Amino acid sequence: MNMMPGLSKTETNIKLPFSFIIYSLLAFSASQIILFFSGDFMTNGTFRIPPLWMVAHLLLLGWALMVAMGAMYQLVPVAFLTPIWNEKFGFIQFVITAVGITSFALSLAFSPNLTMITGILTLLGILMFLFQMAMTMKKQADKNILTLFVGSALGSLLLTISLGILLAASVSGALPLTNHIAILKTHIVLGVVGWFSLLIFGFSYKMVPMFSLAHGFSMKLSKPIYILYILGLFLTILSFWLNQTYLFQLGMVLLFVSFTLFVWHIKRIIKKRLKKNLDKPFIFSLIAIVIGWVIHLSAMVSSFIAISSVLYGAIIYLYILGWIVFSIMGYLYKIVPFLWWTHKYSKEMGKPNVPTLKQLMNEKLGMLLFTLCLISYLGFIISFSFQLTNLYTIVQSLFAITILVFSSTVVNILRK
Amino acid sequence: MELKEKILKELETVIDPELGLNIVDLGLIYEINIDEQNNVDIKMTLTTPGCPLHDSITSGARYVLEAMEEVNDVNVQLVWEPAWSPDRMTKRAKEWLGA
Numbered sequence: 001m002n003m004m005p006g007l008s009k010t011e012t013n014i015k016l017p018f019s020f021i022i023y024s025l026l027a028f029s030a031s032q033i034i035l036f037f038s039g040d041f042m043t044n045g046t047f048r049i050p051p052l053w054m055v056a057h058l059l060l061l062g063w064a065l066m067v068a069m070g071a072m073y074q075l076v077p078v079a080f081l082t083p084i085w086n087e088k089f090g091f092i093q094f095v096i097t098a099v100g101i102t103s104f105a106l107s108l109a110f111s112p113n114l115t116m117i118t119g120i121l122t123l124l125g126i127l128m129f130l131f132q133m134a135m136t137m138k139k140q141a142d143k144n145i146l147t148l149f150v151g152s153a154l155g156s157l158l159l160t161i162s163l164g165i166l167l168a169a170s171v172s173g174a175l176p177l178t179n180h181i182a183i184l185k186t187h188i189v190l191g192v193v194g195w196f197s198l199l200i201f202g203f204s205y206k207m208v209p210m211f212s213l214a215h216g217f218s219m220k221l222s223k224p225i226y227i228l229y230i231l232g233l234f235l236t237i238l239s240f241w242l243n244q245t246y247l248f249q250l251g252m253v254l255l256f257v258s259f260t261l262f263v264w265h266i267k268r269i270i271k272k273r274l275k276k277n278l279d280k281p282f283i284f285s286l287i288a289i290v291i292g293w294v295i296h297l298s299a300m301v302s303s304f305i306a307i308s309s310v311l312y313g314a315i316i317y318l319y320i321l322g323w324i325v326f327s328i329m330g331y332l333y334k335i336v337p338f339l340w341w342t343h344k345y346s347k348e349m350g351k352p353n354v355p356t357l358k359q360l361m362n363e364k365l366g367m368l369l370f371t372l373c374l375i376s377y378l379g380f381i382i383s384f385s386f387q388l389t390n391l392y393t394i395v396q397s398l399f400a401i402t403i404l405v406f407s408s409t410v411v412n413i414l415r416k
Numbered sequence: 417m418e419l420k421e422k423i424l425k426e427l428e429t430v431i432d433p434e435l436g437l438n439i440v441d442l443g444l445i446y447e448i449n450i451d452e453q454n455n456v457d458i459k460m461t462l463t464t465p466g467c468p469l470h471d472s473i474t475s476g477a478r479y480v481l482e483a484m485e486e487v488n489d490v491n492v493q494l495v496w497e498p499a500w501s502p503d504r505m506t507k508r509a510k511e512w513l514g515a
Contacts, residue, residue, distance in 0.1 A: 347472070
């Protein structure tokens with residue numbers, strides 16, 4: 001019989017992930033409210049303006065990055081069976097990153113000359129996170145494919161923010177860049193494709209079997225998926241620097257093939273599940289995988305036909321929303337009750353009247369919110385495709401309200 | 417009822433909050449050893465290594481057994497080998513999950 005030493009010490013202080021999660025929900029809500037007023041710019045593809053720089057970074061850093069950090073403080077011990085290296089360091093990292101991201105987003109919109117300083121503060125917070133994760137993951141006894149996915153995601157994050165600092169220096173006027181466009185494209189691709197997608201791949205391999213109670217499936221396919229995705233990422237980035245369209249097309253093809261294999265693999269894992277009726281939030285995250293596949297397909301097809309940068313901008317936005325944001329929303333609706341239950345009721349286990357996890361979350365409301373998200377998504381596709389500003393504004397107001405209700409529902413779990 | 421049966425009955429009140437099933441029906445209890453002084457030693461596992469509920473579930477098992485008058489000391493060991501598999505579940509558990 002084999003005991004796993006130190007397992008009881010792997011659970012993280014709940015305040016740490018919750019700090020990140022609550023901040024991220026505020027940033028998410030703020031970004032959606034600002035987007036409500038940005039209809040003209042969004043539908044005409046005018047993305048590179050200060051208000052939308054602010055929104056992009058509130059959404060990607062304030063919401064997606066911070067919630068990913070919070071989730072990782074919870075999930076890394078679960079997935080890699082090793083406790084967080086230093087929780088106090090984690091709390092300090094939270095404060096620095098939150099102040100950094102808030103000030104950086106605001107400086108992008110209102111004081112571009114300050115982006116260097118605020119960007120460096122953000123960079124410091126993210127570097128501290130990367131250091132924390134490196135120190136935590138190096139203690140992992142048996143490294144596996146999940147280590148590779150998550151480790152590569154963290155590496156992409158490091159490269160993304162390094163390039164981000166160069167861009168911030170350029171925006172603030174401190175450093176003129178001759179290859180600004182190549183750096184910007186690399187920054188975006190490393191961030192959304194490298195960091196977020198690789199991270200979701202990695203943690204999906206832990207969470208999908210966990211939430212579906214899948215058993216007896218093979219993980220063999222994960223290695224070619226990883227290799228193809230990394231190769232696709234590399235070739236795509238190389239194409240920006242060498243200005244070679246065929247490299248870009250090849251990169252897009254490899255990313256699409258890898259993602260297709262990933263979808264198929266997840267389908268095979270789900271087929272081996274024991275829990276026939278899946279929770280609705282988890283189903284939403286699975287739908288996000290399908291959306292991700294459609295976007296990868298669209299990006300690949302678009303690389304072979306002449307499309308405008310406006311359309312590419314729309315594809316990137318829909319990628320962020322439908323694959324990254326929706327994945328996070330689905331998993332968050334499961335993770336937060338889980339965290340709260342562990343904090344409030346774990347010591348009551350075995351005693352009468354201890355609620356189940358399902359009783360902590362309002363699944364009916366969740367279903368409504370996820371349905372509204374999907375309806376909004378279709379609305380965004382139509383409004384971008386036909387440049388319909390009025391439709392965009394209506395859809396964005398629906399989506400913003402949905403997100404506000406989602407955020408308050410998640411926070412309300414903490415009152416149960 | 418024998419003490420071992422009573423212990424299993426008490427362990428059935430410890431419910432996995434994610435699945436809504438008790439740890440006996442899930443097949444998580446590997447061994448129950450009782451010595452002459454009625455000290456109880458339990459070997460159990462979980463469905464997923466690294467499951468964040470491991471502390472809660474093992475504490476829950478300890479709590480319900482310590483509350484039994486007939487039982488003295490309780491020791492609950494969490495083990496990972498042999499690995500849990502679905503065939504350890506009872507028919508009732510499988511039906512509950514729809515498996």
